Amino acid sequence: MGEVSRGARALVVCPDIRGVTYDLDADNRLLEAEGLALAIGIQIEDSFVLPVREVRPNLLFGAGQVENIRIACEQNEAELVVVDGALSPIQQRNLEDKLARKVIDRTGLILEIFGERAATAEGRLQVELAHLDYQQSRLVRSWTHLERQRGGYGFLGGPGETQIEADRRMIRQRMGRLRKQLEQVRKTRGLHRERRDRAPWPVVALVGYTNAGKSTLFNRLTGAEVMAEDLLFATLDPTMRAITLPGVEKAILSDTVGFISDLPTQLVAAFRATLEEVTAADVICHVRDMSNPSAEAQKSQVLDVLTGLGVIEEKGGTSSIPILEIWNKWDLLGEERSQELGSVAASSTDIVPASAISGEGIDNLLEKLGEMLTARASIHEIELPASDGRRIAWLHAHGEVLVEEDAKKEEGGPMRRFVVRLNPKELGQFETL
Numbered sequence: 001m002g003e004v005s006r007g008a009r010a011l012v013v014c015p016d017i018r019g020v021t022y023d024l025d026a027d028n029r030l031l032e033a034e035g036l037a038l039a040i041g042i043q044i045e046d047s048f049v050l051p052v053r054e055v056r057p058n059l060l061f062g063a064g065q066v067e068n069i070r071i072a073c074e075q076n077e078a079e080l081v082v083v084d085g086a087l088s089p090i091q092q093r094n095l096e097d098k099l100a101r102k103v104i105d106r107t108g109l110i111l112e113i114f115g116e117r118a119a120t121a122e123g124r125l126q127v128e129l130a131h132l133d134y135q136q137s138r139l140v141r142s143w144t145h146l147e148r149q150r151g152g153y154g155f156l157g158g159p160g161e162t163q164i165e166a167d168r169r170m171i172r173q174r175m176g177r178l179r180k181q182l183e184q185v186r187k188t189r190g191l192h193r194e195r196r197d198r199a200p201w202p203v204v205a206l207v208g209y210t211n212a213g214k215s216t217l218f219n220r221l222t223g224a225e226v227m228a229e230d231l232l233f234a235t236l237d238p239t240m241r242a243i244t245l246p247g248v249e250k251a252i253l254s255d256t257v258g259f260i261s262d263l264p265t266q267l268v269a270a271f272r273a274t275l276e277e278v279t280a281a282d283v284i285c286h287v288r289d290m291s292n293p294s295a296e297a298q299k300s301q302v303l304d305v306l307t308g309l310g311v312i313e314e315k316g317g318t319s320s321i322p323i324l325e326i327w328n329k330w331d332l333l334g335e336e337r338s339q340e341l342g343s344v345a346a347s348s349t350d351i352v353p354a355s356a357i358s359g360e361g362i363d364n365l366l367e368k369l370g371e372m373l374t375a376r377a378s379i380h381e382i383e384l385p386a387s388d389g390r391r392i393a394w395l396h397a398h399g400e401v402l403v404e405e406d407a408k409k410e411e412g413g414p415m416r417r418f419v420v421r422l423n424p425k426e427l428g429q430f431e432t433l
Contacts, residue, residue, distance in 0.1 A: 006040070006041035006042075007041060007042075007043055008042050008043065008079055008080045009043050009045050009076065009077055009078045009079050009080065010037060010042045010043065010044055010045060010078055010079070010080040010081065010082050011044075011045060011046050011047070011069065011072055011073055011076060011078040011080070011081050011082070012030070012033050012034055012037055012044055012046075012047035012048075012082045012084065013047070013048065013050055013069060013081060013082065013083050013084065014026060014029050014030040014033055014047070014048070014049045014050065014084040014085075015049075015050050015052045015060060015061070015083065015084070015085045016029075016049050016050065016051050016052065017052045017055060017085075018051070018052065018053050018054070022261075023261040023262070023297045023300065023301060024261060024294050024297050025294075026049045027049070028293065028294045028297075029049075029084060029261075030047055030048070030049050030084065032084075032260075032261070033047070033082065033084035033106070034047055035211070036082075036084075036106070036109050036110065036113065037082050037109065039113050040109065040112050040113050040116060042080065042082070045076035045077070045078045046072055046076045046078070048072075050065055050069075052065075057088075057090070057091075058090060058091065058094050059091055059094050059095060059098070060083070060085070060087060060091045060095070061095075066095065066098050066099070069081060069099060070098065070099050070100075073099060073101055078101065079101055079102065080101060080102050080103075080104065081095070081099060081101055081102070081103045081104070082104055082105075082109055083095075083103060083104070083105050083106070084105075084106050085105060085106055086105055086106060086107060087103070087105040089137050089138045092105065092138065106262065107134060108134065110260075110263070111127065111130060111131050111134060114127045114130070115127045115128075115131065121185070122182070122185045125178055125181055125182050125185065126182065128178060129175060129178040129179065129182065132171050132174060132175050132178070133175065135171065136168055136171045136172070136175075201242070201250045201251055201252050202248065202251045202252070202282040202283070202373045202423075202425065203251070203252045203254060203280060203281045203282050203283075204243075204251055204252070204253050204254065204281060204282065204283045204284075204285060204369060204373075205254045205256060205278045205281035205283075205284050205285065206218060206253065206254065206255050206256060206285050206287055207256055207259070207278055207284055207285070207286055207287070207302060207305075207306070208258060208259070208286055208287035208288060208289075208302060208328075209258060209259050209260065209288070209289065209298035209299075209301060209302055210257075210258025210259060210260050211258065211289065212258065212287045212288055212289040212298070212328060212329075213287055213289060213328040213329055213356045213357075214255055214256070214258065214287045215255055216356040216357060217287055217326065217328060217354070217356035218239065218241070218253060218255040219356075220356045220359065220362060221243055221253055221362070221366075222241035222242075222243055222253055239254070239255045240252050240253065240254045240255075241253050245366055245369050245370040245373065246366060246367055246370035246371075247370045247371075247373070247374045248369075248370050248373050248374060251369070251373065254278075254281065256275060256278060257275065259298075259301055259302050259305050260301070261297070261298075261301050275305065275309055278306070278309060278311060278321075279309055279310065279311060279321075281321055282321070282322075282373060282425065283321065283322050283323075283324060283369060283372050283373060284306070284311065284319070284321050284322070284323045284324070285323075285324050285326050285369075286299070286302060286323055286324070286325045286326065287326045287328050288325060288326065288327055288328060289328055289329050290327045290328065290329055290330065290333060290341060290353075291329040291332035291333055292329075306319070306323075322372055323350065324350055324351075324352065324368065324369070324372065325348075325350055325351045325352070326352050326354050326365060327341065327345060327351060327352065327353045327354065328354055328355065328356055329355060329356075329357075330353045330354060330355040330358075330360055330361060331355040331357055331358045331360060338353075341353065352364055352365045352368050373423070374423070376423045376424055377400070377421045377422060377423040377426075378421065378422070378423075379402065379419060379420070379421050380419075380420055380421075380422055380427065381417070381418070381419055382395070382417075382418045382420060382430075383407050383415050383416070383417050383418070384415065384416050384418065385412060385413055385414070385415055385416075386406075386413065386414040386415060386416050387413060387414075390433070391430070391433050392416065392418075394430065394433060395418055395420050395430070398422075398426050398429070398430075399420040399421060399422045399426060399430075400420065400421040400422075401418060401419075401420045402419045402420060402421060403417070403418065403419035404416060404417070404418050404419075405417050
């Protein structure tokens with residue numbers, strides 16, 4: 001998308017609007033905004049919170065505040081202003097006019113990051129669709145060429161259409177094509193999911209706030225080399241690898257895109273298909289950065305997304321899929337804090353303290369995942385014709401065969417009796433063979 005150049009000198013401004021309830025306090029929102037800017041390689045010259053008593057429809061900020069931003073830009077030689085909030089197209093254009101600098105809001109900044117990070121064809125399609133959706137309302141930012149009229153053809157052409165109308169029409173057409181391509185991708189993803197559902201391997205999905213350490217943990221558990229840096233949105237595309245757990249011969253570990261507060265609506269819709277992978281999981285691992293002072297607010301954001309996906313019921317708050325909290329970055333906690341949190345974790349069966357960097361708690365985590373995946377398994381007695389080699393082999397490959405012996409002969413021939421431990425998913429798969 002290339003709207004923001006790497007290394008651009010920038011001022012980061014976090015508006016704190018009176019009467020608006022935020023998930024994070026102003027200082028932590030400013031820190032997150034700085035993290036977003038750094039993630040795209042922007043050079044932050046200065047950053048501050050600006051209290052906004054009353055939102056101005058044309059500028060968002062008051063005239064005096066805009067003048068202060070302009071002076072700060074000149075003093076810091078900043079060529080870009082990042083506003084950590086949603087700007088209307090008019091506000092963005094007017095701020096650019098007043099400040100004589102490029103202005104980008106939170107949505108535009110996150111779109112830039114997503115555009116740079118998307119690695120798969122699906123990710124790129126999703127980002128382009130979200131960017132076009134954002135862009136079509138901002139054609140007002142373009143200048144003189146948009147005022148030109150295109151002439152009609154023959155007698156039926158009418159007065160013609162302005163360039164801005166033509167641009168909007170082209171964007172709509174492009175968005176229509178992208179939606180068709182994404183629909184095809186979703187169908188393919190659905191087929192892959194169906195194939196996985198028929199396969200015997202359980203799926204463990206890692207979810208969490210961006211920069212909670214999911215990808216580092218994924219690498220620790222699988223030995224893969226997924227991009228894992230101290231950056232917001234280091235990974236965007238879902239990644240899957242096979243792992244072995246105690247009592248489970250093979251499981252699939254899935255790493256998903258990180259969540260964030262106030263994620264632009266265009267991106268929530270665009271990445272819904274990616275997040276839907278979570279709904280097919282047997283266990284969800286909620287990776288939390290316990291060294292972050294906003295850990296509780298981040299947890300509520302993640303739970304809100306899971307509620308939106310239908311994993312958690314809105315009324316009761318109960319989850320249809322078991323959720324295990326991994327309290328990550330334990331190595332960054334001080335002694336007092338780790339003792340305090342350790343006593344809380346010890347009193348819960350759904351919390352595992354760990355450090356993806358140092359490896360502390362990883363063996364305990366694997367043990368816990370193995371227990372969770374085998375807990376629902378129960379013992380079944382099954383009789384099969386001795387000649388049914390395919391289903392007998394399947395039981396040995398996917399279940400825990402406790403007893404195998406000859407059974408009484410039926411009219412059709414000799415029979416084999418099995419006592420086998422299967423979980424509900426495996427039993428369902430066996431019954432469809």
